[in-house]
Structure formats: C-alpha cells, structure tokens
Amino acid sequence: MQIWIDADACPRVIKDILYRAAERRGIPLILVANKPLRTPPSPLIRSIHVEAGFDVADQEIARRVEPGDLVITADIPLAADVIGRGAHALNPRGDFYTTDNIHERLTLRNMMDELRGAGVETGGPAPLTPGDRQAFANQLDRFLTQNR
Template sequence: MTTLYIDADACPVTADALAVARRRGVPVVIAGNSTQNLERHVRRDDPRDVAHARRGFWVDVLAVSVGADSADFAITERLEPGDIVVTQDIGLAAMVLGRGAAAIGVRGRVFDRATIDMELFIRYEEKKVRRAGGRTKGPAAFASEDRARFRHNLEGLLE
C-alpha cells in the first residue's frame, strides 16, 4: 500500500495533503524538525496507527532531531517503492526517485527521473553564485493556483 510522506519543514500544503489522504484512504507520515508542533496538523479523531485505520487512512508524526536534512534522511530510510513524498527540497526529491518512490513539490510539480539531475545541477550553480555574493531569483509568492495544482496532481499520483 502507498504511504504519503510529508516533509513538513516549512510546508504550506500539509493540510491539503492530509485532506486528500483522508479522502483516498492513504496512510500519512508527517516528518519534521522536533521544534515544530507537527501535531497541529492532526485532527483529534484521526486514527494514529494501522490497527485503528479508517478505510486505510491513519497518520503518524515523525519528529526528528534539529539539523540539516534530518527529516529528509528519516523519510528516505522508511520509503518503499510506490510511496509518495511531498517536498520542496530537490535533494530529497532525487533520493526519493532513486528509491522507486514519487515526489511532488508543494506547488504541484511532480518530479521526474529524466530531469532531476539537471535540477540538482541548477541548484548547485545557483548556490555557487550566492556563495560568491551574487543574487539569484527566488520563487514567486505561493498562490491559490499553486495549492489547487498541488491537490489535483497529488490526486493523480494516488490513482
């Protein structure tokens, strides 16, 4: 069965992902830094383990230690082929694709094995520019169209 993992560090679509998972009967693991209140995303009546699942849906919270990429590694080590990860991190998306799982960005972009290497290269080059004191263009403001695209594309991945 597919499990939906949410890289909850600064994720603007956690509630949307949970809503889709509840409707589709998909288990969810919300992973994030232990300094966050990850429980705020979970409804009081949400089942918390497979033994109490409702139509296949249950939600678990995975609080990881503070540190760069802690949530990424915690997610990656639990992944099974066919799982889906919600993330804005291209590095995590690359690891996810390498494990035979799917990755979707918070703006609804489904990451692709054919283009992930180029995306990693672009990220690397932009980081070099910033380290040298240069500036790179940041993302546009998160919009309602992004949220709608995310929900639509997540539904598509779960079909």
C-alpha cells in the same frame, strides 16, 4: 503506499489538502519535521519529530520511504534520493520530480547554490499562489487515482 511530507517547509494550505486526501482515500500520511507538529486526530495521520539539524528530516524520510510511496517536498536532493529508491516526489507547486527531470533540477539548484555562496543575490521562491495550490491538488488527485 504511504505519503510522506517534508513538513518543516511545507505550506499549511498544502498540508490541509494532504490531510483531506489521506482521509478521503484511506492512505497513511506521515509528516516529518524537526519541530513538534499538530495534526488532525486521525489513525491515518501521524508525525515524526526528529532532532534539529541540517537535513535530519530529509534523511529520516529517505531512510523510511518504500518503493511506490509519495514524498511531498520542495527539496531537490531529497527528491532525487527518493526517486532513486523507487518512490515518487511531488513539490508543493504541483510539479513532479521524475527520473527525466531530476538531474537538470539538481544541476540548476547546485548552480544557484554556488552563486549564493559567491555572494550573488538570487532571491527566493515566489509566494505560493492559488494556481499553485490548484495545480498541487490536481496532480495529487491524478496520482492517487492512478496509483490506488
């Protein structure tokens, strides 16, 4: 198993949690972004720099992910893609995307996208809270305990 991070939009605090978990559990961690990233010096942690462009990092993750891998992303279409490939997807707020909930989330995402396209101000995501960080850390720990 490897952990993949859709790193362009992943909050720094979530990356820090993941760095510690990778080291503690001995799990390879790969960050994918369209800008160069600094990562802690570790043989377990590396980054892949992809070209700038719409969904280029997402496509790279989807191309490389293996069944059983964990992908950290807030991108619902990417989550749907990796779930379809037999991988797992967890968002930075600690919510797992699953075969049971991904279609509903895609539908809601698409509806909001259509509203924004029609000029309706929908607002953005709420700021990440300490509770969100704790929920993420707890879900990650549970997942790694069950899947190692």
